[in-house]
Amino acid sequence: MTDTVVDAARPAGVPPVALEHVTKTYGVGPGAVTALDGVSLELQEGSFTAVMGPSGSGKSTLLHCAAGLDAPTTGRAVLVGEDLAGMPEDALTRLRRDRVAFVFQAFNLIPTLTAAQNVELPGLLAGRGRDRRTTDGALARVGLADRRDHRPSELSGGQQQRVAIARALATGAAVLFADEPTGALDTRTAASVLELLRTAAAQDRQTIMMTTHDPVAASYADTVIFLVDGRIVERMTAPSADEVATQVSRLPSRDRGR
Numbered sequence: 001m002t003d004t005v006v007d008a009a010r011p012a013g014v015p016p017v018a019l020e021h022v023t024k025t026y027g028v029g030p031g032a033v034t035a036l037d038g039v040s041l042e043l044q045e046g047s048f049t050a051v052m053g054p055s056g057s058g059k060s061t062l063l064h065c066a067a068g069l070d071a072p073t074t075g076r077a078v079l080v081g082e083d084l085a086g087m088p089e090d091a092l093t094r095l096r097r098d099r100v101a102f103v104f105q106a107f108n109l110i111p112t113l114t115a116a117q118n119v120e121l122p123g124l125l126a127g128r129g130r131d132r133r134t135t136d137g138a139l140a141r142v143g144l145a146d147r148r149d150h151r152p153s154e155l156s157g158g159q160q161q162r163v164a165i166a167r168a169l170a171t172g173a174a175v176l177f178a179d180e181p182t183g184a185l186d187t188r189t190a191a192s193v194l195e196l197l198r199t200a201a202a203q204d205r206q207t208i209m210m211t212t213h214d215p216v217a218a219s220y221a222d223t224v225i226f227l228v229d230g231r232i233v234e235r236m237t238a239p240s241a242d243e244v245a246t247q248v249s250r251l252p253s254r255d256r257g258r
Contacts, residue, residue, distance in 0.1 A: 014078075014081045015042040015043055015044050015045070015078075015207075016043060016044075016045055016079070016080050016081075016174050016175050016207040017041070017042070017043035017066050017078075017079060017175055017207060017209060018041070018042045018043075018076075018077070018078040019039055019040055019041045019042075019062075019065065019066060019072075019075065019076070019077050019078075020040055020075055020076040020077075020078075021038050021039075021040055021074070021075040021076070022036050022038070022039045022040070022065055022072040022074070022075035022076070022077060023036055023037055023038055023039075023072060023073050023074045023075055023230075024036040024058075024061050024065060024070065024072055024073050024230070025073045034229075034230055035058045035061040035230050036058050036061055036062060036065065036072070036230040037058075037229065037230035037231045038075070038231065039058075039062060039075075039227075039230070039231065039232060041062075041066075041225070041232070043175075043207050043209060044207070045174075045205050045207055046201050046202065046205040046206070046207065047201060047207055047208070047222055047223065048197065048198055048201040048202075048208045048210070048220070048221045048222045048223075049208065049209050049210070049221055049222065049223045049224070049225065050210050050211075050212055050217065050218035050220075050221035050223070050224045050225070051063065051209065051210065051211045051212070051224075051225055051227060052211075052212060052213070052215075052218055052224055052225070052226050052227070052244070052248060053226055053227035053228055053251065054228065054251055054252070057227040057228055057229065057230065057251075058227050058229070058230040059211040059227055060179060060211060061230075062211075062227065063177055063179055063209060063211050065077050066079065066177070066209060067079070067096065067100060067102070067175075067177045067209075068084045068087075068092050068095065068096055068100075069096075071084070071085075072085075079095065079099070079100070079175065080095070080099045080100070080174045080175060082095055097122065097125060097126050098126055098173075099173055099174050099175065100173050100174070100175050100176075100177065101122075101167070101168035101169075101171050101173035101175070101176045101177070101206075102168070102176070102177050102178075102179075103161070103164050103165055103168050103176065103177070103178040103179075103181045103197075104164070104178075104179050104180070104181065105179065105180040105181060105182075105183040105184050106184075107152070107157075107160040107161055107163070107164050108164065109152045109160055109163060109164060110152075111151065111152050111153060112151070113151065114148065114149050114150060114151055115139060115144060115147050115148050115149070115150055115151075115152075115155065115163045115166075116132075116135050116136070116139065116148040116149065118152075118163055118164075118167055119135045119138055119139060119163065119166050119167045119170050120135050120170075121167070122167060122170070122171050123170065123171065131170075134170050135148075135166075135170055136148065137170075138166040138167070138169045138170040139163075139166050141166065141169060141196070141199075142162040142163070142165055142166045142169075142196055143162065143192075144159060144162055144163065144166065147159060147163075156189075157184055157185060157189070158185050158186070158189030158192070158193070161181065161182075161184075161185060161189070161193055162192070162193065162196070164181075165181075165193060165196050165197070165200075168200075169196075169200060169204065172204075173206065174206065174207060175206065175207045175208075175209070176197070176200060176206050176207070176208045176209075177208075177209050177210075178197060178208060178209070178210040178211070179210075179211050180211055180212060180213070181193060181197070181210060181212075182194060182212070182214065182217050183212075183213070183214075187216075190214075190216075190217065191216075194217055194220040195220070197210065197220065198220050198221075201222070208221075215241045215242075215244035215245040215248060216241040218239070218241070218244045219239060219240055219241040219243075219244055222237065222238060223235060223236070223237055223238075224236045224239055224244055224247075226247060226248070226251060228251055228252060233251070234247060
């Protein structure tokens, strides 16, 4: 089991993720599309937040701006105490590498590496070297201690996603961004993955932002925010899956192709 990481580089009381009046517009003139429209949001340490909304609502754009994968058109994005505006690309890359972890629907594992090597990779890229204790501890937490030497092709989809989560846990990152992490999984496997994310927030104090279309997945989060046309229109605290589904049914659906 990995030790809880204290984020000494971030000033006390500063939320690990903060967006201030963020807009994101693609294109110019009459054909311009506003993906985010004045979004303000703070995610506290150890929180687990799900982002929901109809197709084209701006969920992925919100995650990308918060994670420094995309730059807002206007407004301010702060990640683990660092203002992302104008940050040089090499510094931004280091920030994401050292302080942030990602889990995506597509798993993003290196097919030629074993599970253990995939988990070790971020540490090697960051120059921290191999730490077998941390790697094995992370794999044990996700129930894959006996699969450490298997390559992705030898693992099920659920097992590959759990390797991706073990990789995120092993980094000790302050913030974990998960973009539709259960979209390709069956119900039972998805539940185990979501429990792992909830535990990472509660035990390791990782701050988690997850996009999802699934009300059941969203119900694992502490807070669910709902986007429509790039704006936050509703927030729910510790909702049930039925409560989330009811709220989703009330949202207008408008596909802008985002």
